Amino acid sequence: MEEKPVTPSIWSESRRPRTHSAVADGVAKETTEQGLMGDSSSLSAVTHRSVFQQDYDRLLFSTPVRRLADKTQVWPMEENDGVRTRLTHSHEVSNLARSIGARAYKGARDAFRQNGCGDDSLAELINPLLLSIGLGHDLGNPPFGHQGEVAIGRWFEQRKDWIFTKLKKDEDLLEAPIPEEYWPEFVEFDGNPQSLRLLTRLQTHIDGLGLDLSAATLAAGLKYPVSYLNRDKDDPVRKKGGYFESEKDLVDWIRKQTGLEEGQRHPLTWIMEACDDIAYSVLDVDDVLKKGIMSPDDVLVILRQKFRIDGVIGKIQEKFRDIESRLFSPEIQRDIKIEYLRAYLIESLIGHASKTFVENVPAIFGFKSIKPLMDDSRLCDELKKIAQQNAFNHSSVLRMEALGSQAIDGLMTVLWEAISCRKNFDEIRSKRMGARAKYVFSLISPNYIEQADKCISSSTVASVLRYRELRLLTDMVSGMTDTFAMRLWKDIEVMPDVNCA
Structure with missing residues (x-):
């Protein structure tokens, strides 16, 4: 089947052309959440889901996503089922991305509209696209x-x-x-280009299209939008190879549909990267607390030494005092403190990422290379140091x-x-x-x-x-x-x- 000419768009709903028509072969189009092999436009009409909502569903029900439940986040083969695996990490990155995406959209609504987004884009396009790339960002990790x-x-x-x-x-x-x-x-070897290969080549499909995701979803999932040949260690967007030579033809197709060029990162990729950084900082520390290696009070002491207490650190300190004034057992107090510590820290870092995205909208939609959204967050850096010392080491x-x-x-x-x-x-x-x-x-x-x-x-x-x-x-x-x-x-x-x- 020949591919119809399209106008390039970073929100391209296009899927790769099939080698033959499923309709001509008499193959019934599937319309369930799991069976998503049919024509996307017909499917949207039946299920009332956008192409990007379909992409998320395809990922959610896929075998590689399920396998993440037994892949390491920090603690390999951990017996404590309250500690994160790569699957829970990916779901959390996905959720954080949706939260930041909503704030970014509202804070830079005009920029999104000027770049092809309509009034319903937050629900139909931005949110599901962010959920997809958050869920799929680590699929290629060994x-x-x-x-x-x-x-x-x-x-x-x-x-x-x-x-x-x-x-x-x-x-x-x-x-x-x-x-x-x-x-x-x-x-x-790097897991990022392996993720693209896994999604587009290695999943079984009647026409060899993998999960058959849209061009925009695949483009936004390219954290490093360059080949190994075009890496630049001094550029955060180009410092690693984002795709193997075996997938070059796929990347060429993605670029034809989206208009993005070598080295140009999709605007939403910045949000996914920030959410991964937040998860690696706050939530890896959260696992350290869950395992009893540190207490929430230990973390507060470290942060008080680094930051003034008139911001988020002061709010945490005040909340800890409130908890201690209640008649809870020490064990219950500890668990409640962990919950509030996580919530306050995540809220602070989400605010930072959203604000930085809005401030850099001209560069982001102009496909310029900037620093990652969390690079100038001292709080994020300090939390990563705590995780490095007490978890990874x-x-x-x-x-x-x-x-x-x-x-x-x-x-x-x-x-x-x-x-x-x-x-x-x-x-x-x-x-x-x-x-x-x-x-x-x-x-x-x-x-x-x-x-x-x-x-x-x-x-x-x-x-x-x-x-x-x-x-x-x-x-x-x-x-x-x-x-x-x-x-x-x-x-x-x-x-x-x-x-x-």
Whole structure:
């Protein structure tokens, strides 16, 4: 089906063109919350939901979102079910984004109207779009969070003298090696571009469109709107690669629909980034309190040393005194203090983010690079320091991160054996050589193998067989949950290491 010409808009509702018409094939359009495969305009008429509300529903019911329940936020494989996982973190970022979005819209209504928003845009467009990108921003993160990213990158770094250019270690050069400028996609693996790949490539769809999200939702989800080739460490918008070469054709399509260019960030992405910062500051500290590592009074003492008490710190202090004057047990007092501490701090940081967004509206809608909205928040910085010292550097976290890194390294080694040790090098689905390789290859997701085998990207580099092999490897590892990775490694590490022929 040919794509109809469109006028570029940062709020583009366009979805990627299908390879064939579902109507012509006699496939019934689905209209339930979960079954969202049909034409979006017809679906909106039936369900009274905007395209962006549909996008949120597709994300909410998707498998990658559910997997976030067993991925690390701070505390890997935490037994205390009151402590956050990557799923609860993502829901909270989503909720915070909606709150800031409402304030930003009301504070800069004219700017939004001048850029294509109508009277109903807050409910129909801005809120659901922010909910979507908040919920989906961490989907590409591997098990064990940032340490998982480091472990994946280290595995490639240790093998970079041959993995990109040779058939095997100490063997002949590949006929089609991966050019060196693309090695950072693997050596500096990052979950952000993996999120785009997961949403657009790796979810099963009748026409291979992943979750089939709109152009605006995908554009707003690009935290770093540049390729690895165009990174700039001194620019906060360009400091990391936001998409892999394998998704370049998708990004080209997004830009055609939205009018955004390389390096231009969607206006709502600034809000999502700010909400992630708020969650990493306030809510990671909240988990430290829930685990009893610190008390809310400890946090107040630290903040009083850094800030005047005529603002939010004074309000918290006054509320703590009120709580202490009531006839509550110490345990109940502590829980109530935690709740108020969280609420006051979040309110203060939301106010800061909203105010900064409104103040920078000309630059944001002009697609200029500015500092992230929370960069000049001393309160946010101090809370991050508390979280870093008492959560990320806690011995239990460091121990599990070390175990997780070992598991990822071992899993990547046996997965690479399973991917590469095959009878016919030119065919990814060719018969595996060796018993362990056969077993491990059978565990790889069929839709991941389908992507590696079909190579539907128009990029020359992405069509290189070794590139597709390595993408398959990172797809499988990054898609694992913490528990699955640990259990699988315990299962595999006892198997004999028989070299494949």
